[in-house]
Amino acid sequence: MAPSGPGSVRRRCRRVLYWIPVVFISLLLGWSYYAYAIQLCIVSMENVGEQVVCLIAYHLLFAMFVWSYWKTIFTLPMNPSKEFHLSYAEKELLEREPRGEAHQEVLRRAAKDLPIYTRTMSGAIRYCDRCQLIKPDRCHHCSVCDKCILKMDHHCPWVNNCVGFSNYKFFLLFLAYSLLYCLFIAATDLQYFIKFWTNGLPDTQAKFHIMFLFFAAAMFSVSLSSLFGYHCWLVSKNKSTLEAFRSPVFRHGTDKNGFSLGFSKNMRQVFGDEKKYWLLPVFSSLGDGCSFPTCLVNQDPEQPSTPAGMNSTLKTPENHQFPAKPLRESQSHLLMDSQSWTENTANPGKGKAGKGVLV
Numbered sequence: 001m002a003p004s005g006p007g008s009v010r011r012r013c014r015r016v017l018y019w020i021p022v023v024f025i026s027l028l029l030g031w032s033y034y035a036y037a038i039q040l041c042i043v044s045m046e047n048v049g050e051q052v053v054c055l056i057a058y059h060l061l062f063a064m065f066v067w068s069y070w071k072t073i074f075t076l077p078m079n080p081s082k083e084f085h086l087s088y089a090e091k092e093l094l095e096r097e098p099r100g101e102a103h104q105e106v107l108r109r110a111a112k113d114l115p116i117y118t119r120t121m122s123g124a125i126r127y128c129d130r131c132q133l134i135k136p137d138r139c140h141h142c143s144v145c146d147k148c149i150l151k152m153d154h155h156c157p158w159v160n161n162c163v164g165f166s167n168y169k170f171f172l173l174f175l176a177y178s179l180l181y182c183l184f185i186a187a188t189d190l191q192y193f194i195k196f197w198t199n200g201l202p203d204t205q206a207k208f209h210i211m212f213l214f215f216a217a218a219m220f221s222v223s224l225s226s227l228f229g230y231h232c233w234l235v236s237k238n239k240s241t242l243e244a245f246r247s248p249v250f251r252h253g254t255d256k257n258g259f260s261l262g263f264s265k266n267m268r269q270v271f272g273d274e275k276k277y278w279l280l281p282v283f284s285s286l287g288d289g290c291s292f293p294t295c296l297v298n299q300d301p302e303q304p305s306t307p308a309g310m311n312s313t314l315k316t317p318e319n320h321q322f323p324a325k326p327l328r329e330s331q332s333h334l335l336m337d338s339q340s341w342t343e344n345t346a347n348p349g350k351g352k353a354g355k356g357v358l359v
């Protein structure tokens with residue numbers, strides 16, 4: 001199992017190559033700074049008022065873009081906590097048991113006290129052979145990172161990082177600020193772009209920067225707006241990209257909206273309760289990444305229906321710890337403040353009708 005020499009060299013080379021898209025974006029960003037701030041604002045703009053307003057607004061957007069991009073790249077993805085790893089004895093048992101019912105029984109016993117609600121397509125406990133752990137809900141193994149990632153959304157080559165529970169908010173802000181950055185450049189560059197084609201610009205190198213800047217900004221605006229729009233839809237439905245492609249399977253069957261708690265609560269799960277942090281790339285998502293409230297939990301005979309724990313302190317990845325009653329606590333944060341949830345629990349057996357109440 002030990003990596004061979006050439007294998008590890010190849011892996012290291014691959015790791016270096018993975019940085020190429022990030023270097024490309026950084027170079028493009030560096031050039032756009034030079035083209036916009038120097039060539040357009042300082043060299044080409046004649047009106048001082050326009051110059052000052054454009055430079056201030058541009059630097060604000062530039063700073064937010066770089067900050068959120070940086071956080072998306074360098075925030076380590078969160079992995080399942082120790083409780084999800086099998087003990088040595090359980091691993092040995094699994095190795096001895098062949099695949100099949102006995103194998104599942106070992107996993108079922110190991111997962112007994114874990115807040116696991118999702119299953120594989122065949123109804124089995126979700127287990128990662130590679131990491132030798134029971135996968136928490138919404139957790140997936142990333143083949144690029146070679147790790148199980150909590151609430152994995154996708155592996156993004158443009159940030160050379162897995163987008164998941166720990167940095168999904170940063171990724172959304174990165175999309176939002178990069179889109180605003182491109183739209184702002186395109187809008188303020190437009191009149192100079194038109195002048196370029198009507199020979200209204202002096203014949204300097206600035207005119208070519210102005211032209212390419214508009215093309216690049218317009219092109220990225222189109223692709224970023226579709227990607228950002230898609231992720232806004234995902235957040236509103238409380239889905240990850242992976243879940244949009246394959247709906248999560250619960251004990252009682254597949255449910256594409258199994259994690260959706262209604263628009264406002266779905267938003268708060270990603271952005272947090274405090275509005276002042278929503279637009280800043282600082283971690284404010286709710287929960288611990290291992291367990292997620294689901295509106296279907298009432299239907300599960302193995303789980304208590306009334307959330308009990310109220311002191312959910314799990315706010316940051318650094319503060320990552322496993323709660324004594326994980327699902328109940330993470331539920332409490334999003335669900336307990338809703339009277340409608342309490343009303344809903346008084347009326348079990350209605351199943352999915354609860355979703356409408358929670359919205």
Ligand SMILES: [Zn+2]
Pocket residue numbers: 128129130131132140141142146147148
């Ligand atoms: Zn794994």
Ligand SMILES: [Zn+2]
Pocket residue numbers: 142143144145146154155156161162163
């Ligand atoms: Zn990954």
